[in-house]
Amino acid sequence: MAASDSDDVIARAFDEQRGRLVAVASRMLGSRADAEDAVQEAWLKLSRQDATTIDNLAGWLTTVVGRVCIDILRSRRARREVAYDDRVPELVVTDDSHGTPEDEAALAESVGLALMVVLDTLSPAERLAFVLHDMFAVTFEEIGPIIGKSANASKMLASRARQKVQGSPRPAEQRRGERAVVDAFLAAARDGDFEGLLRVLDPDVTWRTHTAHGVEVLVGATTVAAIAQRRARARGRGHRVLVNGNPGMVAWSTTGMPIGVMGCTVVGDRIVEILSLRDPERLAAMNLPGHPD
Structure with missing residues:
Protein backbone atom coordinates (compact mmCIF):
# COMPACT_ATOMS: atom_id res chain seq x y z
CA MET A 1 0.00 0.00 0.00
CA ALA A 2 1.34 3.45 -0.92
CA ALA A 3 2.19 5.85 1.89
CA SER A 4 -0.61 8.23 0.91
CA ASP A 5 -3.15 5.37 0.88
CA SER A 6 -1.97 4.26 4.32
CA ASP A 7 -2.30 7.80 5.63
CA ASP A 8 -5.86 7.99 4.31
CA VAL A 9 -6.77 4.75 6.06
CA ILE A 10 -5.35 6.01 9.37
CA ALA A 11 -7.13 9.36 8.99
CA ARG A 12 -10.46 7.63 8.37
CA ALA A 13 -9.93 5.30 11.31
CA PHE A 14 -9.13 8.29 13.54
CA ASP A 15 -12.25 10.15 12.39
CA GLU A 16 -14.33 7.12 13.35
CA GLN A 17 -12.93 7.36 16.89
CA ARG A 18 -13.03 11.16 17.20
CA GLY A 19 -16.56 11.46 18.64
CA ARG A 20 -15.87 8.94 21.40
CA LEU A 21 -12.50 10.50 22.21
CA VAL A 22 -13.97 13.99 22.50
CA ALA A 23 -16.70 12.62 24.78
CA VAL A 24 -14.09 10.99 27.05
CA ALA A 25 -11.95 14.14 27.15
CA SER A 26 -14.98 16.37 27.80
CA ARG A 27 -15.93 14.30 30.87
CA MET A 28 -12.33 14.45 32.04
CA LEU A 29 -11.71 18.16 31.48
CA GLY A 30 -15.13 19.76 31.76
CA SER A 31 -14.57 21.83 28.63
CA ARG A 32 -15.36 21.04 25.02
CA ALA A 33 -12.56 23.32 23.80
CA ASP A 34 -9.98 21.61 26.02
CA ALA A 35 -11.32 18.23 24.93
CA GLU A 36 -10.87 19.13 21.26
CA ASP A 37 -7.30 20.23 22.01
CA ALA A 38 -6.55 16.94 23.78
CA VAL A 39 -7.91 14.91 20.87
CA GLN A 40 -5.94 17.03 18.39
CA GLU A 41 -2.78 16.28 20.37
CA ALA A 42 -3.60 12.57 20.10
CA TRP A 43 -3.91 12.99 16.32
CA LEU A 44 -0.51 14.67 16.16
CA LYS A 45 1.02 11.80 18.14
CA LEU A 46 -0.66 9.30 15.82
CA SER A 47 0.61 11.08 12.72
CA ARG A 48 4.18 10.66 14.01
CA GLN A 49 3.64 7.00 14.94
CA ASP A 50 4.26 4.00 12.70
CA ALA A 51 0.67 2.78 12.42
CA THR A 52 1.82 -0.78 11.68
CA THR A 53 3.03 -1.04 15.29
CA ILE A 54 -0.50 -0.36 16.68
CA ASP A 55 -2.56 -3.50 17.16
CA ASN A 56 -5.62 -1.79 18.69
CA LEU A 57 -6.09 1.76 17.41
CA ALA A 58 -9.11 2.51 19.62
CA GLY A 59 -7.24 1.38 22.72
CA TRP A 60 -4.08 3.23 21.70
CA LEU A 61 -5.99 6.49 21.16
CA THR A 62 -7.87 6.11 24.45
CA THR A 63 -4.55 5.67 26.24
CA VAL A 64 -3.03 8.74 24.60
CA VAL A 65 -6.08 10.95 25.24
CA GLY A 66 -6.30 9.69 28.82
CA ARG A 67 -2.67 10.54 29.50
CA VAL A 68 -3.01 13.97 27.87
CA CYS A 69 -6.04 14.68 30.08
CA ILE A 70 -4.18 13.59 33.21
CA ASP A 71 -1.31 15.93 32.31
CA ILE A 72 -3.76 18.82 31.85
CA LEU A 73 -5.50 18.12 35.17
CA ARG A 74 -2.19 17.89 37.01
CA SER A 75 -1.06 21.15 35.43
CA ARG A 76 -4.26 22.83 36.62
CA ARG A 77 -3.66 21.60 40.15
CA ALA A 78 -0.05 22.76 40.09
CA ARG A 79 -1.12 26.28 39.09
CA ARG A 80 -4.05 25.96 41.45
CA GLU A 81 -6.10 27.33 38.67
CA VAL A 82 -5.34 31.01 38.57
CA ALA A 83 -5.77 31.11 34.81
CA TYR A 84 -8.36 28.31 34.78
CA ASP A 85 -10.66 30.11 37.22
CA ASP A 86 -10.49 33.21 35.03
CA ARG A 87 -11.99 31.42 32.04
CA VAL A 88 -15.69 31.75 31.40
CA PRO A 89 -17.10 28.39 32.56
CA GLU A 90 -19.27 26.11 30.50
CA LEU A 91 -22.90 27.03 31.33
CA VAL A 92 -26.14 25.21 30.63
CA VAL A 93 -29.08 27.51 31.44
CA THR A 94 -32.55 25.95 31.47
CA ASP A 95 -36.02 27.10 32.39
CA ASP A 96 -36.89 26.20 35.97
CA SER A 97 -40.34 24.88 35.05
CA HIS A 98 -40.19 21.15 34.44
CA GLY A 99 -42.74 18.86 32.94
CA THR A 100 -42.13 18.55 29.21
CA PRO A 101 -39.70 16.06 27.65
CA GLU A 102 -37.65 19.01 26.43
CA ASP A 103 -37.40 20.37 29.98
CA GLU A 104 -36.33 17.01 31.34
CA ALA A 105 -33.69 16.58 28.64
CA ALA A 106 -32.29 20.04 29.36
CA LEU A 107 -32.31 19.34 33.09
CA ALA A 108 -30.41 16.10 32.52
CA GLU A 109 -27.75 18.05 30.60
CA SER A 110 -27.47 20.68 33.33
CA VAL A 111 -27.21 18.03 36.04
CA GLY A 112 -24.50 16.39 33.95
CA LEU A 113 -22.51 19.61 34.07
CA ALA A 114 -23.18 19.94 37.79
CA LEU A 115 -21.57 16.51 38.14
CA MET A 116 -18.43 18.03 36.62
CA VAL A 117 -18.12 20.17 39.74
CA VAL A 118 -18.05 16.98 41.83
CA LEU A 119 -15.53 15.37 39.47
CA ASP A 120 -13.22 18.33 40.04
CA THR A 121 -12.77 17.13 43.64
CA LEU A 122 -11.21 13.86 42.43
CA SER A 123 -7.53 13.29 41.80
CA PRO A 124 -6.63 12.98 38.09
CA ALA A 125 -6.14 9.21 38.40
CA GLU A 126 -9.45 8.75 40.27
CA ARG A 127 -11.25 10.83 37.71
CA LEU A 128 -9.85 8.92 34.75
CA ALA A 129 -10.58 5.52 36.29
CA PHE A 130 -14.15 6.55 37.13
CA VAL A 131 -14.90 8.23 33.80
CA LEU A 132 -13.46 5.46 31.62
CA HIS A 133 -15.02 2.58 33.56
CA ASP A 134 -18.37 3.95 34.73
CA MET A 135 -19.17 6.18 31.74
CA PHE A 136 -17.47 4.38 28.85
CA ALA A 137 -17.25 0.75 30.05
CA VAL A 138 -13.48 0.50 29.62
CA THR A 139 -12.10 -2.47 31.55
CA PHE A 140 -9.73 -2.01 34.49
CA GLU A 141 -7.17 -4.13 32.63
CA GLU A 142 -7.14 -1.42 29.95
CA ILE A 143 -7.28 1.48 32.41
CA GLY A 144 -4.31 0.29 34.48
CA PRO A 145 -1.58 0.97 31.90
CA ILE A 146 -3.02 4.43 31.16
CA ILE A 147 -2.57 5.62 34.75
CA GLY A 148 0.41 3.43 35.58
CA LYS A 149 -1.47 1.20 38.04
CA SER A 150 -2.49 -2.44 38.24
CA ALA A 151 -6.02 -3.45 37.31
CA ASN A 152 -6.87 -3.95 41.01
CA ALA A 153 -5.46 -0.54 41.95
CA SER A 154 -7.45 1.05 39.13
CA LYS A 155 -10.59 -0.66 40.40
CA MET A 156 -9.97 0.75 43.88
CA LEU A 157 -9.49 4.25 42.45
CA ALA A 158 -12.78 4.04 40.55
CA SER A 159 -14.55 2.72 43.66
CA ARG A 160 -13.21 5.59 45.76
CA ALA A 161 -14.28 8.09 43.10
CA ARG A 162 -17.75 6.50 42.93
CA GLN A 163 -18.19 6.99 46.67
CA LYS A 164 -17.28 10.67 46.35
CA VAL A 165 -19.84 11.32 43.62
CA GLN A 166 -22.54 9.23 45.30
CA GLY A 167 -25.66 11.25 45.77
CA SER A 168 -25.49 13.18 42.48
CA PRO A 169 -27.88 14.24 41.12
CA ARG A 170 -29.71 15.79 44.07
CA PRO A 171 -33.23 14.55 44.88
Missing part, protein backbone atom coordinates in the same frame (compact mmCIF):
# COMPACT_ATOMS: atom_id res chain seq x y z
CA ALA A 172 -36.19 16.72 43.87
CA GLU A 173 -37.00 17.68 47.47
CA GLN A 174 -33.49 19.00 47.99
CA ARG A 175 -33.64 20.98 44.74
CA ARG A 176 -36.93 22.56 45.86
CA GLY A 177 -35.35 23.58 49.16
CA GLU A 178 -32.42 25.15 47.33
CA ARG A 179 -34.82 27.01 45.04
CA ALA A 180 -36.63 28.43 48.08
CA VAL A 181 -33.34 29.75 49.53
CA VAL A 182 -32.41 31.44 46.25
CA ASP A 183 -35.92 32.91 45.84
CA ALA A 184 -35.61 34.35 49.36
CA PHE A 185 -32.25 35.87 48.40
CA LEU A 186 -33.69 37.47 45.26
CA ALA A 187 -36.75 38.80 47.11
CA ALA A 188 -34.61 40.30 49.87
CA ALA A 189 -32.37 41.97 47.27
CA ARG A 190 -35.37 43.50 45.46
CA ASP A 191 -36.92 44.69 48.75
CA GLY A 192 -33.66 46.17 50.04
CA ASP A 193 -33.87 43.80 53.05
CA PHE A 194 -30.22 43.70 54.15
CA GLU A 195 -30.89 41.50 57.19
CA GLY A 196 -32.92 39.14 55.04
CA LEU A 197 -29.96 38.80 52.69
CA LEU A 198 -27.61 38.00 55.54
CA ARG A 199 -29.97 35.24 56.74
CA VAL A 200 -29.59 33.29 53.49
CA LEU A 201 -25.90 34.01 52.78
CA ASP A 202 -23.08 31.96 54.24
CA PRO A 203 -20.67 34.27 56.13
CA ASP A 204 -17.87 33.23 53.74
CA VAL A 205 -19.97 33.27 50.55
CA THR A 206 -18.07 33.89 47.30
CA TRP A 207 -19.59 35.69 44.31
CA ARG A 208 -17.60 35.26 41.08
CA THR A 209 -18.76 37.36 38.13
CA HIS A 210 -17.37 36.84 34.64
CA THR A 211 -17.46 40.09 32.65
CA ALA A 212 -16.12 41.21 29.28
CA HIS A 213 -13.07 42.59 31.10
CA GLY A 214 -12.24 39.68 33.40
CA VAL A 215 -13.42 38.16 36.65
CA GLU A 216 -14.72 40.05 39.67
CA VAL A 217 -14.65 38.17 42.97
CA LEU A 218 -16.54 39.24 46.09
CA VAL A 219 -16.11 37.44 49.41
CA GLY A 220 -18.18 37.69 52.57
CA ALA A 221 -21.90 38.01 53.31
CA THR A 222 -21.96 41.76 53.99
CA THR A 223 -20.08 42.59 50.78
CA VAL A 224 -22.23 40.26 48.67
CA ALA A 225 -25.46 41.56 50.25
CA ALA A 226 -24.55 45.17 49.48
CA ILE A 227 -23.78 44.43 45.83
CA ALA A 228 -26.92 42.28 45.48
CA GLN A 229 -29.03 45.21 46.70
CA ARG A 230 -27.39 47.59 44.24
CA ARG A 231 -27.76 45.28 41.24
CA ALA A 232 -31.39 44.54 42.10
CA ARG A 233 -32.21 48.24 41.52
CA ALA A 234 -31.48 47.87 37.80
CA ARG A 235 -34.65 48.19 35.77
CA GLY A 236 -35.69 45.01 34.05
CA ARG A 237 -37.25 41.61 34.64
CA GLY A 238 -35.97 38.39 36.15
CA HIS A 239 -36.72 34.84 35.06
CA ARG A 240 -36.13 31.76 37.21
CA VAL A 241 -33.66 29.29 35.67
CA LEU A 242 -31.29 26.48 36.48
CA VAL A 243 -27.61 27.14 35.84
CA ASN A 244 -25.70 23.85 35.57
CA GLY A 245 -28.43 22.30 37.70
CA ASN A 246 -28.32 24.99 40.40
CA PRO A 247 -31.14 27.51 41.01
CA GLY A 248 -30.61 30.97 39.61
CA MET A 249 -32.00 33.74 37.45
CA VAL A 250 -31.66 35.43 34.07
CA ALA A 251 -32.08 39.20 34.16
CA TRP A 252 -33.55 40.91 31.07
CA SER A 253 -33.53 44.64 30.35
CA THR A 254 -36.71 46.53 29.47
CA THR A 255 -35.53 46.49 25.85
CA GLY A 256 -35.32 42.69 25.81
CA MET A 257 -31.54 42.37 26.10
CA PRO A 258 -30.03 39.88 28.59
CA ILE A 259 -28.28 41.68 31.45
CA GLY A 260 -26.87 38.71 33.27
CA VAL A 261 -27.14 35.09 34.34
CA MET A 262 -26.68 33.98 37.95
CA GLY A 263 -26.56 30.54 39.56
CA CYS A 264 -26.26 29.77 43.27
CA THR A 265 -24.77 26.84 45.16
CA VAL A 266 -26.76 26.15 48.33
CA VAL A 267 -25.58 24.11 51.29
CA GLY A 268 -28.19 23.57 54.01
CA ASP A 269 -30.15 26.81 54.10
CA ARG A 270 -27.37 29.17 53.02
CA ILE A 271 -25.88 30.24 49.69
CA VAL A 272 -22.16 29.42 49.72
CA GLU A 273 -21.24 30.40 46.17
CA ILE A 274 -22.68 32.55 43.38
CA LEU A 275 -21.55 32.31 39.76
CA SER A 276 -22.70 34.96 37.33
CA LEU A 277 -22.05 36.01 33.75
CA ARG A 278 -22.36 39.68 32.70
CA ASP A 279 -20.55 39.63 29.36
CA PRO A 280 -22.95 41.11 26.73
CA GLU A 281 -21.32 39.32 23.81
CA ARG A 282 -21.37 35.92 25.51
CA LEU A 283 -24.93 36.45 26.76
CA ALA A 284 -26.16 37.42 23.29
CA ALA A 285 -24.77 34.15 21.90
CA MET A 286 -26.66 32.02 24.43
CA ASN A 287 -30.17 30.68 23.93
CA LEU A 288 -31.54 31.97 27.24
CA PRO A 289 -35.06 31.20 28.44
CA GLY A 290 -37.59 33.80 29.54
CA HIS A 291 -37.12 36.41 26.81
CA PRO A 292 -39.65 39.23 27.37
CA ASP A 293 -42.54 39.17 24.91
